[in-house]
Amino acid sequence: xxxxxxxxxxxxxxxxxxxxxxxxxxxxxxxxxxxGLIPLLQLVQNEYGYLPEEAFGIISEATGLPxxxxxxxxxxxxxxxxxxVGKNIIRVCHGTACHVQNANALSEALHEELxxxxxxxxxxxxxxxxxxxxxxxxxxxxxxxxxxxxxxxLSAKSALKIIRExxxxxxxxxxxx
Amino acid sequence: xxxxxxxxxxxxxxxxxxxxxxxxxxxYERLEEIQKIGLYDFDLEKTxxxxxxxxxxxxxxxxxxxxxxxxxxxxxxxxxxLSALFTGKSAHTIEAIASKDKAGTEEAFxxxxxxxxxxxxxxxxxxxxxxxxxxxxxxxxxKIAANNLxxxxxxxxxxxxxxxxxxxxxxxxxxxxxxxxxxxxxEKYIICNADEGDPGAFMDRSLLEGDPHSVLEGMxxxxxxxxxxxxxxxxxxxxxxxxxxxKIAIGQAKAKGYLGQNVFGLQGFDFDISIKEGAGAFxxxxxxxxxxxxxxxxGMPRKRPxxxxxxxxxxxxxxxxxxxxxxxxxxxxxxxxxxYAAYGTEKSKGTKVFAxxxxxxxxxxxxxxxxxxxxxxxxxxxxxxxxxxxxxxxxLGGPSGGCIPAHLADTPVDYDSLMAxxxxxxxxxxxxxxxxxxxxxxxxxxxxxxxxxxxxKCTFCRVGTKRMLEILERITDGxxxxxxxxxLEKLALQIKENSLCGLGQTAPNPVLTTLKYFRQEYEDHxxxxxxxxxxxxxxLRYRILASECTGCTICAVKCPVDAISxxxxxxxxxxxVICTHCGECYSICRYGxxxxx
Numbered sequence: 001x002x003x004x005x006x007x008x009x010x011x012x013x014x015x016x017x018x019x020x021x022x023x024x025x026x027x028x029x030x031x032x033x034x035x036g037l038i039p040l041l042q043l044v045q046n047e048y049g050y051l052p053e054e055a056f057g058i059i060s061e062a063t064g065l066p067x068x069x070x071x072x073x074x075x076x077x078x079x080x081x082x083x084x085v086g087k088n089i090i091r092v093c094h095g096t097a098c099h100v101q102n103a104n105a106l107s108e109a110l111h112e113e114l115x116x117x118x119x120x121x122x123x124x125x126x127x128x129x130x131x132x133x134x135x136x137x138x139x140x141x142x143x144x145x146x147x148x149x150x151x152x153x154l155s156a157k158s159a160l161k162i163i164r165e166x167x168x169x170x171x172x173x174x175x176x177x
Numbered sequence: 178x179x180x181x182x183x184x185x186x187x188x189x190x191x192x193x194x195x196x197x198x199x200x201x202x203x204x205y206e207r208l209e210e211i212q213k214i215g216l217y218d219f220d221l222e223k224t225x226x227x228x229x230x231x232x233x234x235x236x237x238x239x240x241x242x243x244x245x246x247x248x249x250x251x252x253x254x255x256x257x258x259l260s261a262l263f264t265g266k267s268a269h270t271i272e273a274i275a276s277k278d279k280a281g282t283e284e285a286f287x288x289x290x291x292x293x294x295x296x297x298x299x300x301x302x303x304x305x306x307x308x309x310x311x312x313x314x315x316x317x318x319x320k321i322a323a324n325n326l327x328x329x330x331x332x333x334x335x336x337x338x339x340x341x342x343x344x345x346x347x348x349x350x351x352x353x354x355x356x357x358x359x360x361x362x363x364e365k366y367i368i369c370n371a372d373e374g375d376p377g378a379f380m381d382r383s384l385l386e387g388d389p390h391s392v393l394e395g396m397x398x399x400x401x402x403x404x405x406x407x408x409x410x411x412x413x414x415x416x417x418x419x420x421x422x423x424k425i426a427i428g429q430a431k432a433k434g435y436l437g438q439n440v441f442g443l444q445g446f447d448f449d450i451s452i453k454e455g456a457g458a459f460x461x462x463x464x465x466x467x468x469x470x471x472x473x474x475x476g477m478p479r480k481r482p483x484x485x486x487x488x489x490x491x492x493x494x495x496x497x498x499x500x501x502x503x504x505x506x507x508x509x510x511x512x513x514x515x516x517y518a519a520y521g522t523e524k525s526k527g528t529k530v531f532a533x534x535x536x537x538x539x540x541x542x543x544x545x546x547x548x549x550x551x552x553x554x555x556x557x558x559x560x561x562x563x564x565x566x567x568x569x570x571x572x573l574g575g576p577s578g579g580c581i582p583a584h585l586a587d588t589p590v591d592y593d594s595l596m597a598x599x600x601x602x603x604x605x606x607x608x609x610x611x612x613x614x615x616x617x618x619x620x621x622x623x624x625x626x627x628x629x630x631x632x633x634k635c636t637f638c639r640v641g642t643k644r645m646l647e648i649l650e651r652i653t654d655g656x657x658x659x660x661x662x663x664x665l666e667k668l669a670l671q672i673k674e675n676s677l678c679g680l681g682q683t684a685p686n687p688v689l690t691t692l693k694y695f696r697q698e699y700e701d702h703x704x705x706x707x708x709x710x711x712x713x714x715x716x717l718r719y720r721i722l723a724s725e726c727t728g729c730t731i732c733a734v735k736c737p738v739d740a741i742s743x744x745x746x747x748x749x750x751x752x753x754v755i756c757t758h759c760g761e762c763y764s765i766c767r768y769g770x771x772x773x774x
Contacts, residue, residue: 036473038456042414076475076632078457079414096377096572096608097534099622133459133626136379136416137195138532138608139230139540150198 020054022047027062037065037073041080050081078133086121086128088166091145095134103142107131109156113163126170127163186219186262191235191299193226193386194418195379201234203252208259217259225387225422227299228287230541232274237299238262248274289557291520293528294343294504295544298387303422306390306429314390315435317510318397322441331402332358335506337514339526344370344462344499345574345603346679347525347592350506353496356486357403360494365405367396368490368497370467371412371419374459375575376626378606380530381500383542385412385419388504389426393450395503397440398510400448403496408450411467414457423452459576459630463678464489464497466632477632478678499604501530521547525591529602535572535609536563545590552586555609566611570694574603576623576630577683579690580616599690601683615712616695617702621649623687627680638681641672645688653713657703666692711773714758718774721762723748725770732762732771 026043040063044055051074060067074080092107107118110129114122121128137143140152144159151162190196190205208221227235232248236258249272250258261271275287292298301308309315321331336351357365369392373381385392396408412420427450430436438447453471460466461476468490470476489495505527509517518526525547531554534540538560545554551571555561562568570580579600581588588594592602610619628642645668648661669685676682692699701707708716721732721741726748733741733749740756743749748770751762763771 036471038470038473039454042454042456072475073473076458077455080456094376096575096606096622097540099376100535100608100610100614100619132415133374134376134378134415135194136373136382137198137230138377138379138534138606140195140198140233141534143198150194152195152198 020052020058023052023055023058027058037063037070038077041070041074045080049085050083053082083119083121086125087170088126088147089128089130089145090163091130091132091135093133093135093137093141093143093145094131095136095138095141097138097141098134098143101141105156106142106144106154106159109160110163113160124170126167185241187222187239187241188219189222189224189237189239191225191227191233191237192223193383194416195226195230196233196235197418199233200251204234204236204250204255207252207255211255211259217263219259223302223304224299225303226383226542228295228383228542229274229539231539232272235274245273246275248272289549289553290544291528291546292544293508293517293520294384294391294501294530295387295542296508297391298383298542301388303387303389304425306426306433309388309390313511314388314507315394315441317507318394318401318435318441320511321398321401322443328358328402328404331398331510334510334514335402338509338517339514339521339524340502340505340509340517341525341592342499343501343505343529343604345577345601347602350498350502353486353498354399354402356484357405357494357496360487362494364407364491364493365403366490366493366495367400367403367405367408368467368471368495369396369408369410369503370462370464370497370499371410371416372455372462372467373413373416373500373604374462374630375577375604375606377532377534377572377575377608378604379532380542380605382416382419383532384500384504384530385416386422389419389423390430391504391507392423392500393426393430393436395498395506396450397435397448398506399496399498399503401443401446403494405494405496406447406449408448409471409490410450410452411455411461411471412452414454420452420454427452458632459626460632460678460680463680466678467497468495475632477634478680480677501605522589522591524593529590529605531605531607533559533607533609535607536566536611536614537561537609538563547591548589550587550589551581554590554607555586559609562609562611566613569610569612569614570616572600572608572610572619572687573606574601574683574686575606576627577601577679577686578603578606579686580610580619580694581690582694585694599686599693601686613710613712615653615708615710616691616698617649617653617708618710618712620687620691621646621653624649624684627684631680631684635676635678635681637672637675638677638684641668642681642684644668645672645685649688652699652702653708653715655702655706655713655715657699659703661703662692662696662699714760717758717760718753719751719756719758719760719763720772720774721749721751722770722772725768727768727770729768731765731767735761735765737761 056067056070094103114127116122116129118131135143142154143152192201212221234250236247236250238245257269258271297312301312332354340350341347371381436449458476461470463478464485466476466478485495521527528544528546530544543558568583570582572580581598581600595602624646628646631638633639651657669689672685673682706716728746738755738757740752741749
């Protein structure tokens with residue numbers, strides 16, 4: 001199931017404009033430009049978590065490629081995001097093995113809990129929910145990744161428990177601060 | 178049974194992606210802590226996927242003579258394992274699942290396997306070049322250099338071995354090399370396709386994580402054979418650990434001079450390898466799309482000919498092989514073509530790696546000689562079906578493949594026999610299904626995938642898959658009409674015939690094979706509005722058994738649409754008109770009074 005990222009225009013909680021200095025610096029390095037367009041976009045996304053609109057103009061100027069071409073590449077590949085993301089990216093695996101072990105139940109529970117659809121970010125900016133094709137941990141199905149951590153053999157209940165723990169931790173941190 | 182071992186023992190933790198997901202990294206940390214305290218004396222090492230994924234985290238204990246593999250060793254059991262090993266006592270039972278000298282129940286998982294591509298996976302520390310070399314890495318390229326084997330001899334060896342492309346296509350590897358070698362161009366490329374995109378497949382990931390040097394050596398040999406000086410590994414960005422270990426391996430090989438100029442003393446043979454991270458597009462598994470992606474464009478396939486062997490990356494002759502194919506190459510050169518061809522069937526030689534998953538007891542990574550039957554894989558190595566359910570079918574080849582029903586379980590696993598059933602060998606995803614899997618739902622799952630991943634170039638693939646998906650959605654929603662089956666078959670044929678690349682040509686396979694073997698299920702959905710697997714929610718009917726209902730009211734309280742009514746302590750009823758088939762009452766009832774029909 002491909003992540004639906006580009007059509008979504010829901011208002012995003014983070015409205016701050018990104019600092020573009022790092023981006024200008026990155027594209028000014030000739031070595032980065034020689035690696036080709038895709039590695040360059042990957043570099044930008046690693047820095048910002050998504051591809052800011054302004055990035056297209058800057059990359060176009062540096063590489064001489066039309067913005068349309070760059071946008072074409074950015075929207076072709078599932079990896080690239082055009083919207084900022086929440087603090088934690090939840091990737092629910094929908095590979096074949098996870099599908100036959102009822103990964104849909106996880107997704108439905110998460111939709112309800114976070115009140116968002118795939119590709120969207122929760123109102124508190126804590127979570128971005130994504131469906132991915134396969135995380136390659138098929139023997140541990142169903143699986144989801146939260147940030148860098150992979151959780152295995154989940155049920156709707158255990159998946160929600162993980163999410164709620166992160167929520168509680170976040171609100172505790174807020175009160176402490 | 179726990180072995181006592183006063184002598185120096187080596188404890189090896191399986192740290193592949195699945196192992197880490199199951200908590201192996203924490204087990205390793207805990208063992209490291211204990212080692213630091215100095216309570217027990219042992220060597221601690223890492224390895225990658227041992228293969229028995231269903232028992233992760235896995236720990237191997239080796240005393241130099243014997244080895245034993247223990248399963249389910251999470252961090253909290255690390256202490257138990259050590260006290261069991263050193264004192265013979267432990268608070269919890271520690272389960273030995275396989276060993277060199279003892280026959281265990283799980284031994285069957287390893288029996289019947291022949292590990293050629295996976296020869297070092299789970300045996301060596303994938304981040305150590307010394308260990309890899311001690312296990313034979315770079316011996317094949319040394320043999321070529323020591324015996325002055327010409328590129329023609331190397332290509333002939335690969336042709337004679339009968340090795341065919343392990344990415345799913347099954348094209349003879351040696352011939353592919355020959356075509357690229359025949360070009361007079363001075364600049365040629367070698368590409369390793371590590372864009373493993375099939376959902377339900379993790380063979381290439383495990384190989385790259387477990388034994389990256391075998392792939393590098395394979396590419397070196399391929400480079401020498403066709404006269405290329407540059408190799409590129411196109412790897413999915415979703416495999417961070419594989420990329421990390423590849424980078425380490427490339428660094429080590431460069432430092433030792435195994436990559437660079439005049440490698441292994443072969444005068445005039447320069448070879449270098451770099452990594453390109455894919456950005457997530459299934460279609461990039463197709464050769465020409467993959468090349469477009471490396472060149473920085475949208476990964477859309479183009480018409481062939483010219484084939485990449487004539488005009489590939491940057492319009493230069495290019496040879497693309499899959500990870501598993503490359504990993505087989507050094508073994509073939511070292512052991513000879515005849516040794517490899519000794520395994521397998523007449524037209525399919527050697528071995529094939531499968532990712533065995535789904536409703537099977539022992540899922541994991543297996544490598545079997547070609548010709549083994551599906552039944553042996555599912556019931557012997559896989560240990561049968563989970564929870565005593567019925568074996569219904571296996572799905573091979575992911576979204577491009579098809580289902581093989583239980584009554585054809587004796588089909589041997591080789592390219593031609595599988596093709597005859599309508600399925601394909603594919604890259605090695607093998608998903609086992611039981612009677613709770615609805616075949617139409619499964620076909621819909623794959624079609625949604627290919628429909629999403631279609632690059633959009635060919636109309637039949639772009640629009641046709643969407644129309645087919647709509648029909649399948651209609652059927653699983655209980656709105657199917659009798660003409661739907663004919664329409665599906667017609668569309669499937671048109672898409673197959675009018676698509677440029679493998680994605681479109683094979684996209685209808687899941688529908689065609691399920692129609693071939695499970696037509697009755699389609700008809701049940703359409704004519705009787707019934708899903709025998711009880712998987713399609715809109716077709717289910719929930720009913721409360723008056724004899725079992727205690728009138729606890731919990732279902733009535735939980736029902737989101739207030740479809741359940743009844744007095745406390747009296748049997749309740751579901752109003753079928755209001756019911757949305759969500760299944761909440763079914764999962765909440767503690768008395769088994771709610772039944773699904």
